[in-house]
Structure formats: structure tokens, C-alpha cells
Amino acid sequence: MNVVWVTKSFLDYRIPVYRELSARCDGRFSLVFNADYVPPRCVRKVQEVLGPAAKGLRGERALKLGPQNGFANKGLRIPYQPGLVSAVLREKPDVLITDGFFQWTYAALWLRATRRIPHVMCYEKTAHTERNAQWFRRAYRRRAMRWIDAICCNGSLCGQYVRNLGFRPDRIAYGHMAADVEGLQRNLLTVTDEQVSRLATRLGLQGVVFLFVGRLIPLKGLLELLDAWRQFNASRQGTPSTLLFVGDGPLRDELIRRCERSRIEGVRFAGAVDYDAIAPYFRCADALVMPTLEDNWSLVVPEAMACGLPILCSQYNGCWPELVTPANGWVFDPLSPSDTVETLRAAASSRERLIQMGEASRRIVSGHTASHAAAAILKAVELACGAGRFAPSEPPDESMVVQAHRGAEAEGDRRQHAYHQCR
Numbered sequence: 001m002n003v004v005w006v007t008k009s010f011l012d013y014r015i016p017v018y019r020e021l022s023a024r025c026d027g028r029f030s031l032v033f034n035a036d037y038v039p040p041r042c043v044r045k046v047q048e049v050l051g052p053a054a055k056g057l058r059g060e061r062a063l064k065l066g067p068q069n070g071f072a073n074k075g076l077r078i079p080y081q082p083g084l085v086s087a088v089l090r091e092k093p094d095v096l097i098t099d100g101f102f103q104w105t106y107a108a109l110w111l112r113a114t115r116r117i118p119h120v121m122c123y124e125k126t127a128h129t130e131r132n133a134q135w136f137r138r139a140y141r142r143r144a145m146r147w148i149d150a151i152c153c154n155g156s157l158c159g160q161y162v163r164n165l166g167f168r169p170d171r172i173a174y175g176h177m178a179a180d181v182e183g184l185q186r187n188l189l190t191v192t193d194e195q196v197s198r199l200a201t202r203l204g205l206q207g208v209v210f211l212f213v214g215r216l217i218p219l220k221g222l223l224e225l226l227d228a229w230r231q232f233n234a235s236r237q238g239t240p241s242t243l244l245f246v247g248d249g250p251l252r253d254e255l256i257r258r259c260e261r262s263r264i265e266g267v268r269f270a271g272a273v274d275y276d277a278i279a280p281y282f283r284c285a286d287a288l289v290m291p292t293l294e295d296n297w298s299l300v301v302p303e304a305m306a307c308g309l310p311i312l313c314s315q316y317n318g319c320w321p322e323l324v325t326p327a328n329g330w331v332f333d334p335l336s337p338s339d340t341v342e343t344l345r346a347a348a349s350s351r352e353r354l355i356q357m358g359e360a361s362r363r364i365v366s367g368h369t370a371s372h373a374a375a376a377i378l379k380a381v382e383l384a385c386g387a388g389r390f391a392p393s394e395p396p397d398e399s400m401v402v403q404a405h406r407g408a409e410a411e412g413d414r415r416q417h418a419y420h421q422c423r
Helices: 012-024 040-053 084-090 105-115 135-147 156-165 181-189 193-203 222-235 252-262 279-284 300-306 337-348 351-365 370-385 398-422
Strands: 003-006 029-034 054-057 061-065 076-080 095-099 119-123 150-153 172-174 208-213 241-246 267-271 287-290 311-314 329-332
Touching (some): 003 012, 003 084, 003 105, 012 029, 012 370, 029 040, 029 084, 040 054, 054 084, 084 105, 095 105, 095 370, 105 119, 119 370, 135 156, 150 156, 181 279, 181 300, 208 279, 208 300, 208 337, 222 241, 222 252, 222 337, 241 279, 300 311, 311 337, 329 337
Parallel strands (some): 003 095, 029 054, 095 119, 150 172, 208 287, 311 329
Antiparallel strands (some): 061 076
């Protein structure tokens, strides 16, 4: 069975999943992506893994309306990639995989409607991230579900949102998101104590080190975290702790100014760090803090867990039900300064337990690897191949079923047989 994944973009964490899918499908897996948008390092890596089965297209055009500031549903982006449908058809797909309702998913929706090729959508959104979704977005999603045969959700909060949209629960699989757990752990083993010591000295790290990794943008709740850090630090009465920001973005200058203006101590800025060089920073830290105001599934959380760090996670992060428990971390409200301060205090006062909590993180994230993600996606493929010609958003009437069955019985049998060969 030929499995074709159509996506505008991906990052490093996806590449091990593509490798797993290709292996499980005996090499009959291909990827069509935007070579102008994907970082060059990721283009190079995926071509090393998939060879000519990685098809990068260029020249996308897009109509952008409203702000593009990272918060969901504040702006609208309508893409058009010349030659996309033709490029997908050249791969002779038996099943299509996409990411979300927008971006390049339009090609799979069109081919599902006109060629009846089964369509699996990997999805990440939650009720919280979509709380401000306009009526036309909700209407479009419900309409598009007619041409989606199965959805693979990243976690339970995503699944709840998809069910609330009207998608049938028996057409939902779970678990397509995974950090490159094995790769990060291999990189971590190459980091020496001397490297860690030099880095800690250069950055001026002291006491319990709380690490943030990501874009420095308002969506991540960094201004709220900094205000809470000021209160937390003042209550420590000279006991040193460090808040280390790794990343860059438009909020960097404002964060630095606020530290200087309010004389907030113990804050360090490392700047942008390449993904392949991030392991020493995880080694330097005692815990990861993710104060996001809105995230589907922060990949840095499982990445830090793979490196043995406890997690301080925002309750607005879609990954916390699966990844953060009392055994390996804390869940807090970043919009509540008192809750954030108390969480920081709890972690700082538990320093002797942080190593044990980090080991618990490793155990938990071992169930969220590329292998698990590939298995979840293939489960969705199985559901899609068995879904017939109608999307599961609403049951068709009996006459439509009879008419569709006459035209699709042989094709459905062929795709089911091909699926089991892929497994």
C-alpha cells in the first residue's frame, strides 16, 4: 500500500516517525512538503532518511489576512501550492495523511472527494486553543469532515475537541505526537561534565536552574512567568536560583528591559540554539518550565523528559494529561501569579527529589516514541481503509450507502488487503 503524507511543514521530531512509517510500509511511504518553509537542516535529514521519496515543492503562494502572531484564529492564511495535487497523484497514493484542516490539507480533501482516496488527518488542536475560533472556521471544519475518514489525535484533550465537532469516536486514534526520544538520549550521552561546567560558568547558572526552551513570544506566557519569578526570587531571601531562557524572538528585548527595570535577578538569556546542539542545556538544568498560554502539544516537554528533567507545565498546554503527573512534575495556571510562585517554590524545595522525578519523566516518555507514533498513525490508516466512501462526521442515509457500496466494494477490499500487507 502506498502511503503519502502531505504537509506544509515539519521539524526534526517528525523525521524518526517518517522513518518508522517507511520501514513498516516496506518503503512504500512518501512525503510531499514545502521545501521553502521547512528548515534546510530538516530537508537534509529527511532526504537522508527517505531519499527520493521525500518530495519538496517550492513556490507556494498564500493570502494572509489579519495578524500572524502565533495565537490561534487571530489571522487567516489561505495557501496555494502550484502542482500540489499532481505531485501527490504521481506517488499513486492508496491512503493520504495530512496535518490539520488547513495548509496543504486542501489537496487531500480534493482527492478524497474526487478520487475517493482514504484520508487520515493528524490533529493537535484542543478546546482551549480553539476557544476563539470564528463561526466560519467551525463550519468549514464540520464540512471538511465529510472527506476525512479517520483522525489521529495527539492526546485526550484533542480527542475531546474532535468529538465535540461531531466526529465519530470509533474513527479516532491517539498518539501521533512524539519527540525524538532516542535521538535526544543519544546526544545527551555525548555531553561531558566538562562541557556542562563550562556552559554553566559562561551563563552564570546558580542554584536550582529552571529552563525554558522555545520562541520568545507573548503566547508562551513569558511576561507572566517573569513577574512570578520576581516574586519567587524575592521570597528566597538570598538563596540563588536561575531562570534560563533558551531561544529567541520578538519578546527578547522586552524581557531584558523588564529584568533591568525591575532589578529581577537570576535570569539568563542564552539566545537561539540549534536543535542538534540543545542537549548540553538540558544537562545544565534541574527542571523545565513551560508557562504557555496556549499550546496544542509543546514538543519541548517530552524532549526535556527524554533528557531526565521534571516538568513545570501550564494547564493550557494540551500535552499535560498524558505527560505530567505528580510523579514527574507540576501543572499550574500561568495567569495566576500566586499559583506560579507556589509551583516554583515547590520545585525549588524539592531539589533532592528532582533527580527521581526526572527518572519518572524518562519512564513516562518511553511510551511516546516514534515507534508508538507510527503505530498510532497506522491504526488510523486501518480505520480509514475500513471507513468506506463516507467520512465519519455523520452517518449517511441508506440509499447513499447502497449507491456508494456498488462503486466501492472492490476498491475497499483492495485497500484493506494492502493495509494488512503494510502492517
